[in-house]
Amino acid sequence: MNFRFGQKSLFSTSSRQNNALRALVYHKNGNPAEVMRAQTFEPLGKPGPSQVRVKLLLSPINPADINVIEGVYPDAPILRSDLVPKAGASSSLGYDREKPVFVGGNEAIGVVTDAGTAVQEFKAGDRVIFDKSQLGAWATYQNLEAAQLAKVDEDISDVAAATMRINPPTALLMLRSFTTLQPGDWIIQNGANSAVGQAVIQIAAALGVNTINLVRNRPDINNLMIRLHALGATRVLTYNELADKAMKQEVKKWTNGKSIKLGLNCVGGKDTTTMTGYLGKDAHLVSYGAMSKSPISLPTSYFIFKNLTCHGYWQSKWYNDHSKADRLGVYAEIMDLIRQKKVSYAARVTEP
Incomplete structure (x- = not known):
């Protein structure tokens, strides 16, 4: 709002x-x-x-x-x-x-x-x-x-x-700070209908990167899926669908066996544990929120055998760690994406 x-x-x-x-x-x-x-x-x-x-x-x-x-x-x-x-x-x-x-x-x-x-x-x-x-x-x-x-x-x-200043830069910088994504690569994220999640969908689509987007089931789930696909989402799943054991094989078909290189988490809890199981070898899990207020529990095998790397991300810290020129550069990139209609907004404006 x-x-x-x-x-x-x-x-x-x-x-x-x-x-x-x-x-x-x-x-x-x-x-x-x-x-x-x-x-x-x-x-x-x-x-x-x-x-x-x-x-x-x-x-x-x-x-x-x-x-x-x-x-x-x-x-x-x-x-x-x-x-x-x-x-x-x-x-x-x-x-x-x-x-x-x-x-x-x-x-x-x-x-x-x-x-x-x-x-x-x-x-x-x-x-x-x-x-x-x-x-x-x-x-x-x-x-x-x-x-x-x-x-x-x-x-x-x-x-x-x-x-x-906050949500689009968070999306942009998470997509490029932890691994090198090429057109045709795949990422997975939860909280996909959040402001950051929607920015991730749009910026990834502009980069040619495919997204698997996770949301909670709800009465209007079909309308939500339509809206996220319209933004550029490659696939949209509910957490219940993600937990289905048969879904991993389905996802492999979508990606043609290509590993998912990046997971973005703003939820935490067991749904994030399930999502992390879809990441491939040498992947990165980036946490920037904890809406469920539940901790993340991950099997040790993900670190030993898949070489998983976990990160935290806070946009305010990035700004504090970087120069004015760096910050202005990010704002310019976001304005270019907006100008090219690669990032759009559907905000509700209230006159109090």
């Missing part, structure tokens, strides 16, 4: 607010429904010499955003003691408004409305995304360091831009 911040929304940016800052905030971790509140703050001062003011237009809600608020994610925003509640404004939850707060949200698309005297790389009207994690996306505007931002091309839609 994405929130669009418009003049008719909860996060009004109209002149009637006199540039007051409106944000979704919390001052302690917990259930988002209990600790989050919408709050109006006094206007921020002009951006400093190295800062720009960014009017935030659209921001997604990712599962990790919820985990951050719950306090179970190894990344968190800074506590904002600089935000002053606007006099006479009420919050949507009745607790101490005077405490420093965290501003929720990790990704957003915005437009520069003002720039500090030392800023040369941005000007008013430039569209930008965050180039640093946990800057506080669920707000009407922010004053941010210019070094924390990256420019977005004008032909990239707001929805695509607001969601291009």
